[in-house]
Amino acid sequence: MSYHSKILRSASAAAILVSIGATQTLAQAAPPPPPATPATSNAPAAGSVIGNQAVATYLNSAGDTITVTSNTVETVVQQVAGVTLSSDNTENVAPGGKAFLPHIITNDGNGPDGFDLSAAEDDAGALETSQLVFYPDANMDGVADSATPLIETPVLAPGEQFGVVIEATVPSTNAAGATDTITVTTTSQLDGTVVDTNTDTLTVSNDAIVELVKSMVADASSAGDPNIIDAGDTVTITLTYSSTGLAAANNYVVQDVLDGNLSYVKGSARWSDAAAPLDDDNASTLADGTNGSGETIAWDHDDGQTINFSLSSVRSGRSGSVTFQAVIADTANAGIVYNTATTALNGFVSPPSNTASITVDNQYSVSIADTAINADGTANGATTSATDDDAAQNDVVTETGDVFQGATIRQEFVLTNNSNEADSLSVDFANVDYPAGTTFRIVGADGITPVIGSVGPLAIGESTKVTLIATLPTDVAPTAAGSTNYTATMTVTSDASGVTDTSTAEFTGAVLAASVDLENNVAGSEGDGAAPTNGGAPWVSNATDPGVPTTFDMVVQNNGPVSDSYNLTLAQAIPDGWTVEFRDANGTLVTNTGTIPSGAQETITVTIVPADDAPVAATPIDIQVASSVTGQADRIVNEITVNAIYDVQILEDQTAQASPGGIVDMLHTITNEGNSDITEGAITQTGLTNFSGAIFWDQNGNGEIDATDPVIDNFDDLTDGIAAGTNGLAAGETISIIYRVQTPSTATPGVSESGTLTLGTSLNGATATDADTADNANEDRIVIIAGDVTLTKYQYIDANCDGTAGTFTKTRQPVEPGQCIRYMIEASNTGSFEATEVTISDAAPAYTSITNCGGSCAETLFPAGSTATITSSAVSSDHGSVLPGGVARLEFTVEVDN
The missing domain is CATH 2.60.40 (Immunoglobulin-like)
Structure with a gap:
């Protein structure tokens, strides 16, 4: 069986009325062991x-x-469905009397489910059942709370319980010694094949019979459901006895061995028939109280987990109870604590009590820090961050080493689950003051594998590591050692509860200058140094009509110690339908500057041709040069005033390697995130010159180009994508596309090109515009290398x-x-x-x-x-x-x- 990781704060119960027509003789049976305390499950919820x-x-x-x-x-x-029914019962009953047979149903599935209830008599003992009726028992104390019949449980959340008590009525015509068994069945309504059963045994007796009902409820001072309690809280335990036989019950002995998660509260025991508290220190044979009929009780607690009491006599028809308290251990794990009391009557073993239960509530606590954190919030130092340069355990992972522009900064954090059950943890980051353009990703304990979704599950008290990798923009302004203070916030969240904790990633090292400088060849607007913008504004603004070319004259300066060459690209996608050309000083179309000696420079021109379409507002032109050898890069952001921007969400920028004359396929997803169908909108690729590329619609989503997969350049190419006869992409739907790029056979290692896939923002014949321009394009970079x-x-x-x-x-x-x-x-x-x-x-x-x-x-x-x-x-x-x-x-x- 399995148990969901979150036990909800609700419970209910039911009783079954069973009439039996035959007689039984007294039969002694060994008490069944109580159900094992279930372990909380790590199973993921449905839909995960x-x-x-x-x-x-x-x-x-x-x-x-x-x-x-x-x-x-x-x-x-x-x-998936899952259910546990507990537990079997063995009872003696007098002719014409009743027996009460409690059970508990637990939803062990990973989603909500209801359960059908049934009971059947096997007739082996010549007894007949006249009716089977289910009644609710909200507090699961073995006594029906309502006369309203039921044939099924309510819908139960994962881990939720529903009690069952069978009320068995024996006609007076039954002879002593007659026996019978009843099979109780509960069946999942989600999956009718998932069932569990219990077997209850009844024996008719003319002798003394005592029925014992045990209940465990949260102390009256506790708020909420009385069947749910927090670790450290108090439980009130009641043992109610009823003499239902034809003769008085003499020398009735009860033993209750408490679960290890329960600690007896000294001085808390009370007998319903006497005003004074029961003495914990008396031997079990000494009387601790006497009622008005001269019947006595002897009470004993062994200073451990065992409670004993004996009653000298209980007259037929009399009932009474013994009540005491216990405390749930602070270390108790979330889940159900079961307990059953055993009995003996006049020296012979008699049927045990029902199996009572109390649910220890989920108590959640998670941490993220530079070290593992104990449940009390103190640092234990057993697992610490390997990248933290600050020796203090101060919840901050500090990196002091110097880095170059465009470098990666790794900062390792320790996650700890201090909840009282296993839990999976989600981890996320928020940039505080790392430079704009910094990209972040989180990898797992191996320092390599990306963290996708949750980490874990982690056992109680278990820790693991994750690393935040921040990649600075290549154009970030250089800083001196000690003057930098980049920070980001890391947040860990309990999947089961939403409880969170935060820590800080801090970088204080120097940012060293890049070795290449891209400038405009325009006095006063050069953009000297690493700043891509002029205080957030473009350096050069050109105005042009749609479809009319405009040119930026630029200079590339190699400030590095050795010769280098630089690829020419746009760091930001231009609108769909636009084209870009890079030309050297001779007017030759290029994608690379060629080799520039150390300290030298080359001039280039960047020509942008906007799409011949409706006007749009000013558009940034983010021009980038980058060395394929050293990775050093620089950017300049200029601007073109036009009147159209096209953008729809496309995901997963990629970098791929290819051999000369080779083919590389890059898989992307396009999603309609809006609430309206898209019937028209451009899907194009730009940026390739010597390389060639095409976009294929991966119709069957197998990640490969099939013979029937069409080349597309617009949403209206998605045949029947919305409905039969209606092309496009339905609201909320996603398609896969494959960007196939072929390289020329003359390409040499080190040569690269970038292809930009762009989705237009003007949709449905220009009647709608995409509102989110942050994810309208991606850039795929293809590099010719010796090994691919x-x-x-x-x-x-x-x-x-x-x-x-x-x-x-x-x-x-x-x-x-x-x-x-x-x-x-x-x-x-x-x-x-x-x-x-x-x-x-x-x-x-x-x-x-x-x-x-x-x-x-x-x-x-x-x-x-x-x-x-x-x-x-x-x-x-x-x-x-x-x-x-x-x-x-x-x-x-x-x-x-x-």
Whole structure:
């Protein structure tokens, strides 16, 4: 069985009325053990999305270390049913009397569900059941609270409980010694095949019979549901006895061994028949109280977990109770605490009480800091940030090392789950005063794998690490050591509760100047240095009509120590339909400056031709030069006043490597984020000169170009995309496109081009305009290198976790808790030179762990001789060298938490 990680603050119960027509004799039975306290589940809730991507590194022929990332694959957790019914009961009942047989139903599924209730007599003891009726019992104390019949439970949230008490009535014609059993069944309404049963046994007796009902409720001072309590709070425990036999019950003994999460409160015991408190220190044979009929009680607490009391006699028809208190341990985990009391009558074992329960509420606490944090908020130092330059444990991860413009800054944080149940944690960042244009990403404990979705689940008190990687813009202003103070806020959030904690990433090192300077060749508007804008404004503003070219004259200065060449690109996408040309001093069309000696400069012109379309407001032209060798870059932002901007959301900028004459396919998604269908709007590519490219609609979403996939340049090319006969993209829908770029066979290593994919903002025949321009385009950069490795990730569902082979796909798949996902990552050398030291790294997504299915789904590697290092949460494989046209492959399996 499984238990959802969040137990809701509601509970209810039911009773069943059963009439039985035969007699039984007294039968002694050993008391059943109480149900095991359930462990809170790590299973993901229905609808959770599990996803991740892999990372590969290799050395090309020039000795450069290249890192590539795969596509992201996702699975969606499906709702599954689960139910537990507890527990079996054994009772004695007098002819014409009643027995009360309590049960508890728990929803063990990962989503809301209702449960049908039924009971059936097996007739083995010649007794007949005349009716089966269910009644509610809200406080689950074994006594029906209402006479309203029920045939099903209410809809229960994951982990929620619903009690059942069978009221069994025996006709007076039954003879002593007659027995019968009743099978109680509860069935999931979500999945009619998911059931659980209990068996209740009744024996008719003419002797003394005492029925014991146990209840545990939160102390009266506690607010909310009496069946739910916090760690450290007080529980009131009541043992109610009723003499229902034909004779007085003599020497009735009750023993209650408390669960380890309960601590008895000394001096709290009371007997309903006497005013004075019961003495904890008396031996169990000494009388602690006497009622008006001369009946006595002997009470004893063994200073541990055991409570004993004995009653000298209980007359037939008499009832009474013993009440005491216990405290829930501060260390108690979230979940259900069960307890059952055992009994003996005149020296013989008699039926136990019902199984009472109290739910320890979820208490959530999470932390993110430069060290692991204890539950009391103090630092324990067991796990600390490896990048924190500040020796103090002050919740701030400080980096003091100097970096160049465009460099990456790594800051490691420690996440800790101090909740009283396992929990998955989401982590996010917010830029405070890192420079505009800084990009951020978060990677996991291995320092490589991107964090997608949640981290964990983490056990109670468990810590893990994540790293915030900030990449400065290449044009950030240089700063002196000690004068920089860049900060970002890191936030961790409990998936189960939304509880959060924050920490700070701080950079105080110097930012060293870049080695290239791009300037306008216009007096007073050069843009000297690293500032891309003139205090937020453009350096040069040109006005032009739609479709009329306008030119910026510029200078590229190599301020580095050695000769270098620089690729010419636009750092920001220009509107759909616009074109850009870069020309050298001779008027030759170029994409690279050519080699510029140290200290020298070259002039270039940048010609922009706006689309021949409706006017738009002033448009920034973000011109960039970047060395493909050193990565040094600079930007200038100028401006063109035109009258049209086209933009619709397109995701996933990519950088790819290709060999001369090679082909590279880059997968992107286009999403209609609005609430209206899009029937028309441009989808174009710009920026390629010597390279050539085309955009394909991946109609079946398999991540590959098929013969039937069309080349597109507009939303109206999406045939029947909205409905039969209506082309376009429906509101809220997403499509996949593949940007295929082919490089010229004459290209040499180091040459690169950038292709910009742009979606127009003028939609539906210019009757609507996209309101969000922040994500209207992406830029794909293709670099010619000696070794060209692409990384692709696939998956299929292994439903039984037995290694059954499936069909790999890149598309989103449905998965259930307890099922397995088989991943395959392929690193393909599509270049013309050998790739060496090829490694593939991946991690188990949130709510999963790596498994070998008992040996039936162990990892597989290709080529022969490859090795892998695998833990329950991460995998890394070494594949050595991969020749042109060859592949390195890693397959492994993860199991979804149940």
